[in-house]
Amino acid sequence: MKFVDEARIRVEAGNGGDGCVGFRREKYIPFGGPDGGDGGDGGSIYAVADPNLNTLADFRFTRRFRADRGHNGSGANCRGANADDMDVPMPLGTRIVDEGTGELIGELTRAGQRMKIAQGGFHGLGNTRFKSSVNRAPRQFTKGSPGDQRDLKLELSLMADVGLLGMPNAGKSTLLSQVSAARPKIADYPFTTLYPQPGVVSVGPLRSFVMVDIPGLIEGAADGAGLGHRFLKHLSRTRLMLHLIDILPPDGSDLVVNVRTINKELKQFSPELAQRTQWLVFNKTDLIPEAEAQALIKAALRRLRLKLPWFSISAATGAGCDVLCAAAQDWVDAQRAAADADLAVLSETQPILPTAD
Template identity: 55%
Template sequence: MKFIDEAKIYVKAGDGGNGAATFRREKYIPMGGPNGGDGGRGGSIYVLADRNINTLVDYRYTRKFIGKRGENGGGADQYGAGGDDIILRMPVGTVISDLNTGEILADLDVHDKKILLAKGGKGGLGNIHFKSSTNRAPRQKTNGDQGEEFEVSLELRVLADVGLLGLPNAGKSTLIRAVSSARPKVADYPFTTLHPNLGVVRVGAEKSFVMADVPGLIEGAADGAGLGIRFLKHLQRTRILLHLVDIAPIDPDANPVRDAKAIVGELVKHDPALADKPRWLVLNKLDLIPEEDRQAAIDKFLKAYKKATKYDGPAFPIAAINGEGTKPLIYAIQEALEQMDRPEIPDDEDENTSTEE
């Protein structure tokens, strides 16, 4: 199935039915009085998060969703039937925004989360509501309200704890294959990854986290170059970013420090909030460096990179192709995520204080 993570649709809830202005007209009951019923409410449109759906492809082909109108009221105190509601099932992680105002209308971040997107119109009142001691034969009635309508954009942001960031061919897909059961396409040419991939990384019998691999960035991505910038939104929900760097590039003219710094620059240009997330360095392809030269290569890169970017976070040398160094990495990630989940314990300054009289 083609991966679709954006769509635009039109939703229109049903209008309310009109109230009726009728009177009882029965033999031997000359003063029957009003008996017009209310109109039914219009059908509303709801959105529901469904973890069994992985793409927005259905909303690329069906773009209009219009709720059913409520029935009009009738005589003999008959109330109109309400219109049926519409429930739109979408992938978990879908964000729904008003196309005209940009306002976020719904964020489906949890399975089975159900949100009213467009409310159906209220039914009109029949003339039985207007009867009074001074108005014995009311002919007033009201029409039903119109249902809400919106043009909305749908944007799927995958839910992952850890996001992989880096140049094409930095080894992101290889890493996610090495530490999880995900099997993204891996090849020895750039741009192998064309859409986000998710993998569950199991650290123990009852411990795991979700890792996301997105298409690689290139310099100039924030200005529209390459594929990766389109998918950076998938990293906005992540809690830790792993910046993969090819420490042993095949191209002799490549400069890993310059390239790594450029990726951070693109991240800042695209979304400063994303750039502020915890970001760890992962120095990949260690297997391509002779064992006796590895530490020197790592030290040389880190010294230059820290000088160029003021980076002071952790660095993990790995060889994703054979799994070398990946265990310390995933254990460190699990520990960091658990630390983020722990509630802060406020200092009880007065707990052990006593007052002398």
């Protein structure tokens, strides 16, 4: 299935049902009075986070979602039935923006999360509601209010723990295929990866994390050059970025210049993303003798002057990949534990509301 990370849809909540004008008519009861019932509420539309989805491709074919209207009221004080709400499944990491106002309605970040994106109309009132001591035979009623109608833009940012970053042909797809069951396209030409590719990396029993590979970046990616600008947003939810560096770039470029170019593009795209935790991963060490590779890496580190953790691997042969994945898993576990601790402290500080007896 084609990967789609942006979509535009229209949602139309149901209108409320109209109130009824009715009077009680029974034998021997000549003045039964008003008995027109209220209408029913219109159906609302909800976005629901579905962990089984990882693309917005379904919205290429279905772009309009309309909920049912509430039923009209009837005599004998019968209220119209409420319309059923409509659930629209969306993948985790979906941002929902109102195109008319530019308002961010919300983000789906938890499996099963349910978010209202269009409010159904309120029911109309029947004439029973208007009776009084001076108005014993009212003929007033109200129509149901219209439901919300909105044009929405959906933006998907994959929910991943670790993101792969680097120049084209740095070996990101090869690394992903080496450490997970994902099978991205691998070839000896630039921009083989045309869309983000996630994979689950299993380190041990009940220990795993999600890794995502995005298309390679080039100079000017933050301004739209290449494919990186469109897909850089998929790194926005990652906890850790692995910056893959080809120690022998096929185009003869300087690997230190390449690292600085990538970091510059990150900063231009998002200063906050540029401050995210980043590790340097020197790849393709199998192409030259080990001693020469280590000397090349140390020389690059001296020139970069970046105090970042670094690893040397060969994604093609798997050398060093287990050490890298184990370190990444430990780091992700520590971050998860810290987040859980913060959540526990927050829940303890929240006031407990009294419950009704």
